[in-house]
Amino acid sequence: MSSYTYPGSGRSVRSRSRRGSRASGRPAGPSTRASTCVEDMNEYVVALSQSRGNGTEVGIAVHSLSTGHTVLTQVADTPFFQKTLQHLTLHPPCTVLVPENRNQAGENIPSGTQLIEEVEDSFELECVTLPREYWNREKGHDDILRLAVRNEVQTSTLMAAEEKYYALCAISALFKFLEVRQGLKYPKEALKIRYASSEGTMFIDTDTAKNLELVKNTLTNTTKDTLYGILNKCFTPMGSRLLRGNILQPSNIQHTIEGRLDAVQELLSSPEKLKSIRDGLKALGSTDLDTLILQASRKRQGSVSVVETEARISILLQLQKYIQGTKSIQEEMTLGKCRMLVEIQKEMSDPMLLEIERKIQECLTTDGITNSAKRRNLTTARLYAVKAEFNHLLDVARTTFKENLDDIEHTILTSMTERHSLHCTLEPVENKFRLALKPQDVEGRALPGECINVQRKKTKCVFSSVLLQHNARLEEAQQEILLLSGDIVMKLLASVLDHISGLYRCSDAIAKLDVLACFAESASDGDCVRPMFGETIAIKLSRHPILDKTLGRDDCVPNDIYAAQGHASFQLIQGPNMSGKSTFLRQVGLLTVQAMLGCYVPATYANFRLHDALLSRLSNDDSLDRNLSTFASEMATSAMILGLATPNSIILIDELGRGTAPLEGLGLSHAIAESLINRQSFVFFTTHFHDLATTLGSMRGVVRMHLRVQDNRVEDDNNAFSTTFQYKVEEGPAVIEHYGLKLAKLASLPADVLNRAKEAAMSLSELEAKGRDSTASHAMIKRRKLLLERREADNEELAQTLRHLQRESLDEFTKTFQAVA
Numbered sequence: 001m002s003s004y005t006y007p008g009s010g011r012s013v014r015s016r017s018r019r020g021s022r023a024s025g026r027p028a029g030p031s032t033r034a035s036t037c038v039e040d041m042n043e044y045v046v047a048l049s050q051s052r053g054n055g056t057e058v059g060i061a062v063h064s065l066s067t068g069h070t071v072l073t074q075v076a077d078t079p080f081f082q083k084t085l086q087h088l089t090l091h092p093p094c095t096v097l098v099p100e101n102r103n104q105a106g107e108n109i110p111s112g113t114q115l116i117e118e119v120e121d122s123f124e125l126e127c128v129t130l131p132r133e134y135w136n137r138e139k140g141h142d143d144i145l146r147l148a149v150r151n152e153v154q155t156s157t158l159m160a161a162e163e164k165y166y167a168l169c170a171i172s173a174l175f176k177f178l179e180v181r182q183g184l185k186y187p188k189e190a191l192k193i194r195y196a197s198s199e200g201t202m203f204i205d206t207d208t209a210k211n212l213e214l215v216k217n218t219l220t221n222t223t224k225d226t227l228y229g230i231l232n233k234c235f236t237p238m239g240s241r242l243l244r245g246n247i248l249q250p251s252n253i254q255h256t257i258e259g260r261l262d263a264v265q266e267l268l269s270s271p272e273k274l275k276s277i278r279d280g281l282k283a284l285g286s287t288d289l290d291t292l293i294l295q296a297s298r299k300r301q302g303s304v305s306v307v308e309t310e311a312r313i314s315i316l317l318q319l320q321k322y323i324q325g326t327k328s329i330q331e332e333m334t335l336g337k338c339r340m341l342v343e344i345q346k347e348m349s350d351p352m353l354l355e356i357e358r359k360i361q362e363c364l365t366t367d368g369i370t371n372s373a374k375r376r377n378l379t380t381a382r383l384y385a386v387k388a389e390f391n392h393l394l395d396v397a398r399t400t401f402k403e404n405l406d407d408i409e410h411t412i413l414t415s416m417t418e419r420h421s422l423h424c425t426l427e428p429v430e431n432k433f434r435l436a437l438k439p440q441d442v443e444g445r446a447l448p449g450e451c452i453n454v455q456r457k458k459t460k461c462v463f464s465s466v467l468l469q470h471n472a473r474l475e476e477a478q479q480e481i482l483l484l485s486g487d488i489v490m491k492l493l494a495s496v497l498d499h500i501s502g503l504y505r506c507s508d509a510i511a512k513l514d515v516l517a518c519f520a521e522s523a524s525d526g527d528c529v530r531p532m533f534g535e536t537i538a539i540k541l542s543r544h545p546i547l548d549k550t551l552g553r554d555d556c557v558p559n560d561i562y563a564a565q566g567h568a569s570f571q572l573i574q575g576p577n578m579s580g581k582s583t584f585l586r587q588v589g590l591l592t593v594q595a596m597l598g599c600y601v602p603a604t605y606a607n608f609r610l611h612d613a614l615l616s617r618l619s620n621d622d623s624l625d626r627n628l629s630t631f632a633s634e635m636a637t638s639a640m641i642l643g644l645a646t647p648n649s650i651i652l653i654d655e656l657g658r659g660t661a662p663l664e665g666l667g668l669s670h671a672i673a674e675s676l677i678n679r680q681s682f683v684f685f686t687t688h689f690h691d692l693a694t695t696l697g698s699m700r701g702v703v704r705m706h707l708r709v710q711d712n713r714v715e716d717d718n719n720a721f722s723t724t725f726q727y728k729v730e731e732g733p734a735v736i737e738h739y740g741l742k743l744a745k746l747a748s749l750p751a752d753v754l755n756r757a758k759e760a761a762m763s764l765s766e767l768e769a770k771g772r773d774s775t776a777s778h779a780m781i782k783r784r785k786l787l788l789e790r791r792e793a794d795n796e797e798l799a800q801t802l803r804h805l806q807r808e809s810l811d812e813f814t815k816t817f818q819a820v821a
Contacts, residue, residue, distance in 0.1 A: 044091040046061070046096045047171065048060060048127075048170060049135055051166060056077040056079060058074065059169055060072065060167065062091040063175075066290075067293075068192065068290070070191055070192065070194075071091070074165075074166050078640065081118050082644070083198065084118075086204065088119065089206050090245055092123070093125070095128055096119055096120075096127045096128065097127070097128050097173055097174065098115075098127045099130060100129040100131055134176045135169040139172040139176070140161075140170070141162075143175045144161065149500055150501070153193075153194055157194050186297065186298070187297055187300050191294075198249070202249070202593075203249075203612065203613040204613070208614055208615060217229075225546055228244055231247070233522060234518045236510055237286065238507050238510055238511035239513075239514025243518065246515070250593055250597050257533070257597075259338070261530055262338035263340040264520045264523060264530075265530060271524070273332055276328075281510070283328070284322060287318060289506065290507050292315060292319065292322070296493060296496070296497060299311055299312050299315060299493060305486070306482055309382060309490075313364065313382055313385045316493060317364060317366065319360065320361070323356060323506075330348050330349050333348075333513075340516070344512055344516075348513075350506060351502075352499035352503075356502065356503070360492070364385050365387045386488050386489065394481065404473050412426075412470065422448075432471040434453075436461065439459070442456075447463065451463045451464075519598065526548065528600035528602050532608070533595075533607065536563065536565070537562065537564070537607065537608055537650075538606075539560065539591065539601075539608075541558040542587065543587075544556060545601070553602075561587075561588055563684075563703075565680065566700070568701065569677075569683065570673070570677050570696070570701045571685065572692065572697075572704050573685065573687075573705045573729070574687060574704070576707075580707050584684075586652075589614060591603070596608070609650070611649055616651065616652040634658075638672050641653075651676060651682070651683045651684070652683075653684070653685045656669045657669045665689065674699065677701055680701070706732060707729060
């Protein structure tokens with residue numbers, strides 16, 4: 001049986017916070033500042049507005065400097081601000097803005113709230129304080145009304161944010177900071193601003209996202225060997241951003257998830273269609289449509305200089321190319337049947353896109369460069385970008401420009417050849433010309449006096465002449481063309497941006513299609529199954545999603561997973577170190593996230609439950625930057641879990657209580673487990689405390705599991721390690737094989753010491769087992785649990801059992817009467 005190590009399980013140690021070490025109530029979150037992941041490099045500016053006093057109501061406004069997308073929300077958070085930190089993990093910040101604090105005398109005092117400390121420690125940055133007058137509710141409302149694209153999203157955003165005082169204050173401070181401190185002033189109705197609610201999604205705290213390595217490997221600090229890394233086959237930046245956000249905040253609305261699964265299934269059923277769509281997405285290239293839209297918005301106004309005109313023409317031609325690229329994809333989707341693919345096709349065929357394409361085609365062309373300009377290698381594309389006959393004055397200016405070009409070619413070159421026997425060529429420099437000669441043509445001879453600014457180089461000799469006058473007239477003609485073209489292009493861009501909402505809808509549609517096609521491509525690579533959803537977790541022969549890709553299917557050990565409300569909601573898992581307990585917990589978490597994304601999962605059968613939260617205590621690392629011990633970190637995380645756990649939560653807990661005395665650790669582990677059992681959450685709980693199986697084993701819903709270990713007897717080698725880990729989860733209590741004694745053999749301890757240790761361990765184990773089994777109360781508890789489980793069983797099954805028992809009893813009574821007769 002092959003063994004493996006979970007990838008990325010090494011410890012990632014961050015530098016100590018610049019605020020110094022402190023005893024915090026929460027373990028350190030994931031750092032994003034040193035990330036080498038391209039998707040994490042988006043520079044987000046975040047504004048946080050917290051309710052006064054000890055309140056935990058937080059308004060959040062996030063702005064992307066690369067795309068202009070702005071998201072605002074307001075959350076009622078926990079004392080450790082887990083929901084706020086999760087939102088910031090979705091949008092890794094480069095700058096965090098907070099209100100300044102003032103005392104009663106109106107003097108500024110250092111900001112030191114719990115929220116600020118949590119943010120600064122988690123993301124390794126210093127928060128920027130802004131004056132209180134920046135945080136204005138009315139101003140925030142006006143900013144949305146002024147800057148948001150005028151469509152149905154703007155309307156819903158205004159309605160959702162109307163009563164969100166702190167969210168509106170945050171967006172007010174955000175745009176004030178961008179305008180005053182960053183010099184960014186956006187034109188009216190140009191930005192995509194939306195209100196994001198956490199309702200309808202599964203909450204994943206920042207530590208769980210880090211420990212499950214959903215988007216970043218803790219060892220390499222990249223996306224390699226993460227869930228995002230193995231699923232991300234997207235071709236567009238928009239698709240990659242959407243996928244990352246969905247992984248960190250999966251949907252828990254069955255209608256949404258089933259819609260995605262229907263789309264993936266339809267794409268899988270038609271490999272040719274899937275290939276054509278992915279080829280179409282690949283053809284769009286790495287151009288970020290959202291960034292392109294933002295650039296266009298910024299160029300709507302300004303000067304008509306050469307540089308600005310070139311930039312506007314480039315943007316318009318890229319938009320035209322992008323719209324044309326979506327047409328081939330639309331053709332492949334015209335026969336789509338499932339609801340989501342039909343909606344995406346409709347969004348991609350928005351009439352606004354056709355209008356944008358028509359306007360650009362009417363005005364611009366890429367074929368207007370004259371043959372003579374091509375021959376001279378002169379960069380005159382911008383001079384001929386506007387179509388001929390579109391503007392009479394522009395045509396006249398171009399005629400003058402062409403006459404100057406012809407004059408330079410025929411007059412100057414002919415003159416130099418006939419008068420001085422110099423066979424010169426024209427060389428463009430910054431849209432002007434100079435003359436060039438081969439070195440051998442001027443070797444040993446002096447150039448005429450009219451040749452000025454002579455530069456002798458290894459490969460050529462360049463100079464000017466009467467070209468100076470011609471270049472001046474040529475430059476004058478160019479300026480006139482650019483002035484006329486610039487004005488036309490600016491008006492065209494403004495006209496195109498009147499349909500900006502259509503471009504944003506197109507961007508969203510491409511992102512969704514890219515993710516769905518990515519899911520279908522991932523499912524087609526391996527033996528995966530469509531997940532179903534109900535009241536139980538039942539997964540047959542499931543494989544770890546990351547190990548399935550990195551190790552290969554043959555080396556990845558499959559396991560069954562089962563949990564049900566009432567009689568099997570708490571899975572108590574035991575086994576020696578290195579047997580695979582932690583990997584199994586991560587497998588459960590990763591499969592849950594993958595299924596709730598709307599993605600096929602590596603298994604032969606899979607039924608999941610829709611959860612409101614995925615919480616975990618997985619890492620055994622010390623929080624060195626906060627001076628927290630393992631035990632303190634465990635307790636802080638456990639407090640967070642107990643504060644958030646509901647009957648609809650799924651919780652993963654790995655080895656509690658290792659950092660304290662055995663009896664204390666056992667007691668705390670029991671108390672925490674018992675509290676979770678009472679909450680009726682779905683819990684997967686690994687432990688090294690064997691007595692925990694006894695104290696919890698009789699409680700309702702507890703199922704005992706273990707990792708199978710094979711003991712290989714080696715007759716002639718006392719120092720051989722005879723245990724093989726099979727990484728297979730099985731029902732029932734773990735068999736105590738004195739695993740530590742086998743490891744001790746490898747240390748070459750004296751044989752008499754090892755023998756005595758084995759005798760003592762076996763004696764203590766027998767006494768412990770005898771004490772447990774001899775108690776009458778323990779037997780009574782077992783009987784009560786059996787009755788409770790029978791009560792939870794299906795009524796029909798119970799009725800059948802009773803009828804069977806009745807028939808058996810009746811048969812026995814009949815036999816006794818027959819014997820008497």
